[in-house]
Amino acid sequence: MKGASFFPSHTVAIYMARLFLVRTFGILAALVLVLQALDLLSETGKILAQAGNGDAEVWRYVGLRTPQIVARFLPFSVLLGTILTLIQMNQNSEIVALKASGLSAHQVLAPLLIASFGVAIISFGFNERIVARATATLDQWQRVDYGALPIDRGDRSNVWVRDGDDLIQVDQIRGRGDAARLGGVTIYDRTGGNLVAIVRGTVGMRDRDGWRIANARRFDVATGRETPLGTIMVARGVRPDQFTLATVDAEGLPFDALKAAIDDLSESGRPTKALEGALWHKLSGPLSSVLMPLLGAVAAFGLARSGQLFVRAVIGMALGFAYFVADNFALAMGNLGAYPPFLAAWAPFLLFLLIGEAVLIRTEE
Known part of the structure; x- marks a missing residue:
């Protein structure tokens, strides 16, 4: 390892990123499977109540609903993937070895931060190309109680x-x-x-x-x-x-289409604050994945000394949950006009970025 490099060695960086990504997407797959099954319990009866609907319509609903579940729980999966990865590495004394080689806490976390940034990019593209279209289609279908509807996603x-x-x-x-x-x-x-x-x-x-x-x-x-x-x-x-x-349904429009709708509304003199907040959140939402390794890092360091592995894991999850609560609260305040759109979308991200950095520096740097 080169102490002057921001990253661990190439081999260690790939090893940590692979552990992190496998656990993240494994947890995401399990969450989607369970939550989709629970969602079907409440919706299958409504779908089949329409004359002519059958198994094909149920699977069509699954195809439209699954992208929404994936988008909603991907940051949470990144948080759990981070905690599980760092706990395993700490139990195997791998974190101790990396620290003993002269790496700082930020250098240890660097592979996870880069991998989570890649997840954020994938999340943004997935939201734009798949989730927005699926949401618009599902909303139209639900408005007619899962009846016959010619699907035109631009309508x-x-x-x-x-x-x-x-x-x-x-x-x-x-x-x-x-x-x-x-x-x-x-x-x-x-x-x-x-x-x-x-x-x-x-x-x-x-x-x-x-x-x-x-x-x-x-x-x-x-x-x-x-x-x-x-x-x-x-x-x-x-x-x-x-x-x-x-x-104008912000969730059912991609970034460029939503921006065009906001411009049209502004020209006609109609309020756009809530939609502007949703527009900014299309960027800050996927980037929340980058925060999760920082918030979950408390599970990586100090466990061997304190013997409180479970407590530190709970603290990491509590920080992640606190971010999701603050994010939803800020968006709600933005929709009510209490917060400016930029602040409603970005304030929780910036606040917990500072909190995560403060905790990491105070405890390990």
């Missing part, structure tokens, strides 16, 4: 817009701006808060300052009579962004 579904006293409900929207196309339009015609009539149409398209609805039919509440209207103009003054941006 929005079940959007409500207010036009004066009237309410407009659209089953599905494709496209953006003047090219937006409405499918399954229902207009609740109200006067003074009382429902007067219900107008339904199959397709709606932008026409100057309003919307042209095809195959419209009007149901009069007072008489109970339905009248065909053909093609009509409705919702004059209702902008396309009121439909396309009415339900």
Whole structure:
């Protein structure tokens, strides 16, 4: 080993990274298997309650739900993988040997930090390419109670817009701006808060300052009579962004699409603080994997001297759990507008980075 190098020897670094990654992904696989099985216990009945649904739909649900579970519990798996790796190395006196060779605590942890950074990059790509699409698709499927739904991951579904006293409900929207196309339009015609009539149409398209609805039919509440209207103009003054941006789901959009939606909302003068916090969290969330080796490092050092292996492992897990609690709390405060978006996404990460460094330096450096 070269004392001047930040890393242990090449062989030791690969050995530690391999131990860490095998345990991390092994724990993740076990967690996903158990949690997915528990989730199916509550959802299988709802899926099979729909006429025509069978085993294929159950497996389809598993395929859509599993990426969400993986994304949620990957940082926790990194924490447990770190603790198990360091405990094993400490029990085998490998940590003592590394320290005796002149390596500092940071140098001992360096292979785990680099490996966890690689996990963070994989996590970000996985969230962008798979989790966001699966979440958007699953949300649309659940809105129709697992019934038949043409899956178009770029669509929005079940959007409500207010036009004066009237309410407009659209089953599905494709496209953006003047090219937006409405499918399954229902207009609740109200006067003074009382429902007067219900107008339904199959397709709606932008026409100057309003919307042209095809195959419209009007149901009069007072008489109970339905009248065909053909093609009509409705919702004059209702902008396309009121439909396309009415339900922006941050979890169902990748980073670039969410940023574009935030820009559109800002241009239309609508609040974006909660979405900005979610946008920053798409970066800070995956990077939380890099924190876990630092927070779990308390399990690596001092065990042989103190004989309190279990206590130190519990302390490492407590620090990791505290981070997850603080992260969720900060996001909730950001959604309420109590925290600025950047602070809501990054404050827990920076705080626990300092806490982990302080604990490591005070105890081992």
